[in-house]
Amino acid sequence: MRLLYINNDGGGFADYVQVSEGTTVEQFFKDKMQGSKPDDFLIRVNRQPVPRECVLKEGDRITITPTKIEGAEI
Amino acid sequence: MEDKNLVRTADKIQEALIRLKHGRYLELMRQLTTFAGQLQELTTQSRKMGASLANGWFSAAERCCKGVSTQLSDIPHSVSRIRQLTDAPQKEIPKLSSLVDELNQVQEEFGSLELDNAESTMSVITEPITLDDVYLGPFRVQLELKKFSELYTASPYHVIALSPNPAATDETVTHPHVSNDKLCEGDGCVTIRTALEQGRLFDFFTMVRSILNTYNPDSPYVALIDWSGEPCYDCGYVASRDDTYYCSYCEHDYCSECSTYCRCCDESCCVGCSEQCPHCEDHVCMNCMKECTECNSLYCSSCLEENVCPNCKEEMEKDNEDQECKISETNQNGNPSQPETSEAEIKLAS
Numbered sequence: 001m002r003l004l005y006i007n008n009d010g011g012g013f014a015d016y017v018q019v020s021e022g023t024t025v026e027q028f029f030k031d032k033m034q035g036s037k038p039d040d041f042l043i044r045v046n047r048q049p050v051p052r053e054c055v056l057k058e059g060d061r062i063t064i065t066p067t068k069i070e071g072a073e074i
Numbered sequence: 075m076e077d078k079n080l081v082r083t084a085d086k087i088q089e090a091l092i093r094l095k096h097g098r099y100l101e102l103m104r105q106l107t108t109f110a111g112q113l114q115e116l117t118t119q120s121r122k123m124g125a126s127l128a129n130g131w132f133s134a135a136e137r138c139c140k141g142v143s144t145q146l147s148d149i150p151h152s153v154s155r156i157r158q159l160t161d162a163p164q165k166e167i168p169k170l171s172s173l174v175d176e177l178n179q180v181q182e183e184f185g186s187l188e189l190d191n192a193e194s195t196m197s198v199i200t201e202p203i204t205l206d207d208v209y210l211g212p213f214r215v216q217l218e219l220k221k222f223s224e225l226y227t228a229s230p231y232h233v234i235a236l237s238p239n240p241a242a243t244d245e246t247v248t249h250p251h252v253s254n255d256k257l258c259e260g261d262g263c264v265t266i267r268t269a270l271e272q273g274r275l276f277d278f279f280t281m282v283r284s285i286l287n288t289y290n291p292d293s294p295y296v297a298l299i300d301w302s303g304e305p306c307y308d309c310g311y312v313a314s315r316d317d318t319y320y321c322s323y324c325e326h327d328y329c330s331e332c333s334t335y336c337r338c339c340d341e342s343c344c345v346g347c348s349e350q351c352p353h354c355e356d357h358v359c360m361n362c363m364k365e366c367t368e369c370n371s372l373y374c375s376s377c378l379e380e381n382v383c384p385n386c387k388e389e390m391e392k393d394n395e396d397q398e399c400k401i402s403e404t405n406q407n408g409n410p411s412q413p414e415t416s417e418a419e420i421k422l423a424s
Contacts, residue, residue, distance in 0.1 A: 006274065006277065008265045008269065008277050008280075008281055009265075010261075010265070011264050011265070012264060012265030012268050012269070013268075014165070014268075014272060014274070042280055042284075044179075044276075047175060047178075047179045047276070063276075063277065065277055065280050065281060065284065066281075066284055067284050067287065068284060068287065068288040069259075069260070069261050069262040069265075069281060069284040069285045069288055070260050070261045070262075070285070070288055070290035070292075070293075071250070071251030071257065071258050071259060071260040071261075071262070071285040071286075071288065071290055071293075071294075072251065072258050072259075072260030072261070072290055072292075072293035
């Protein structure tokens with residue numbers, strides 16, 4: 001199934017991705033954000049906070065935004 | 075915010091996004107014109123170089139080389155800027171309903187969304203922020219829709235401290251990464267711009283909040299460790315840690331005005347713990363002031379020669395010279411082999 005994935009980490013991107021049926025938010029995160037902790041990110045599905053076991057559906061919009069981003073002096 | 079107002083705001087954002095899209099192409103055109111000018115200049119230099127070589131004008135050829143070198147150093151910057159503008163895939167302008175959803179999501183996340191119709195600004199307020207035990211207070215993140223189209227050349231938003239606790243050494247720095255209400259985005263620069271380009275306002279506001287909630291000690295305007303500054307022990311002036319000097323004699327920190335350094339050992343010390351050498355008039359630390367063994371006055375160690383001050387040394391040398399003169403006079407008077415003969419004696423003898 002296809003869903004819109006918005007990744008606000010690093011360079012950031014927003015694009016459609018294919019995932020298998022029955023994928024949960026936790027599995028999706030582990031797959032896409034390898035080595036990262038879910039606690040360090042704000043995860044929203046269709047603009048709503050969801051539990052990690054929530055199963056993704058066709059056409060869902062999933063957003064992953066880091067809660068810690070390092071600023072810098074210009 | 076009422077639904078009508080939300081729709082009106084979403085409409086304004088949509089207009090701003092259209093202007094931004096236009097602005098992006100304008101900026102690309104501007105960059106391409108600059109780049110074309112640089113290439114034209116290279117062609118000109120190439121023609122000049124050919125003429126110089128044909129006539130054997132080597133100094134003119136060398137000038138061409140310098141011109142080419144200048145152009146070559148500017149070209150990578152232009153190419154990178156053009157790439158930034160062309161490579162990012164241009165998304166469709168979001169629909170009004172999508173923008174309304176964004177605004178609703180922002181309201182839910184931040185509790186409220188303030189809209190100033192007259193100024194065309196929308197803003198959210200963060201929770202009070204404390205970093206490394208330094209309270210910085212809440213911040214207003216204010217997006218200016220009028221400046222949206224300038225995204226590629228200037229920042230279209232401000233970060234305003236509502237209960238400012240600025241750095242002691244710089245009132246304009248209200249957060250380690252905020253100066254003059256401008257946030258230095260650091261790692262978030264590209265993603266913030268992308269979110270704004272695509273009208274993802276929720277992502278924009280949450281990412282700004284994420285930067286405000288994070289301290290990067292490697293690159294702050296003012297480090298949190300220096301936030302309160304160091305008061306000068308003498309005059310009380312608050313300076314940053316880098317601009318204070320420790321006096322190891324009285325063991326206090328001083329500002330640059332109240333401290334000096336020893337011209338003999340280069341150690342920093344406060345003005346009070348330094349002394350002025352009466353001979354060279356340099357300030358030196360107490361350790362480097364020594365007593366002259368002759369007059370017991372204090373002089374800097376550089377002016378003392380074998381623990382004797384220059385004045386005493388001069389006097390001693392003068393005494394020595396006088397003594398030497400006396401000795402030579404005595405020697406001359408007491409020599410019997412060369413008796414002095416007076417004129418009268420000479421006359422008598424003749």
